Amino acid sequence: MAFPQPSPPPFLTSLLSKHNDETSLPSSRPRVTLTFAQSIDSKIAGVNGKQLILSGKESMIMTHWMRTMHDAILIGIGTASNDNPQLNS
Numbered sequence: 784m785a786f787p788q789p790s791p792p793p794f795l796t797s798l799l800s801k802h803n804d805e806t807s808l809p810s811s812r813p814r815v816t817l818t819f820a821q822s823i824d825s826k827i828a829g830v831n832g833k834q835l836i837l838s839g840k841e842s843m844i845m846t847h848w849m850r851t852m853h854d855a856i857l858i859g860i861g862t863a864s865n866d867n868p869q870l871n872s
């Protein structure tokens with residue numbers, strides 16, 4: 784997977800246009816996006832919170848593009864210690 788990519792992947796274009804529409808939400812309210820990958824049996828991690836690769840390349844590209852659209856990334860302490868995510872874009 785090559786980062787950074789010059790422009791959003793086509794499957795994100797419609798989603799991005801909604802985020803960029805300043806009239807869709809009052810500017811006085813924070814915009815919060817929750818993103819996660821989920822298994823078909825509703826799990827987000829393995830036994831004891833072990834990190835699982837549940838999605839694929841497109842999902843990770845989407846996650847990293849979403850990060851570029853936000854001012855901050857919030858994660859839990861369990862995610863920090865279990866996944867040690869880079870939290871880059």
Ligand SMILES: NC(=O)C1=CN([C@@H]2O[C@H](COP(=O)(O)OP(=O)(O)OC[C@H]3O[C@@H](n4cnc5c(N)ncnc54)[C@H](O)[C@@H]3O)[C@@H](O)[C@H]2O)C=CC1
Pocket residue numbers: 818819820821827828829831832833834835837858859860861862863865866
């Ligand atoms: N599949 C995916 O997309 C993702 C998977 N994960 C996986 O999920 C696993 C667990 O992640 P999380 O469930 O998010 O656990 P977490 O431990 O990362 O986050 C839960 C947070 O909530 C706080 N908390 C717990 N009870 C609370 C309460 N009553 N009031 C206020 N704060 C409270 C904890 O202190 C903690 O910081 C990780 O090990 C990671 O591997 C994490 C993020 C995304």
Ligand SMILES: Nc1nc(O)c(N)c(N[C@@H]2O[C@H](COP(=O)(O)O)[C@@H](O)[C@H]2O)n1
Pocket residue numbers: 819820834835836837838839842843846862866867868869870871
């Ligand atoms: N989109 C997606 N698919 C999966 O299969 C996943 N397990 C996750 N998990 C999230 O991705 C974070 C990785 O962050 P870095 O790229 O290392 O910064 C991980 O911590 C979970 O939040 N996401």
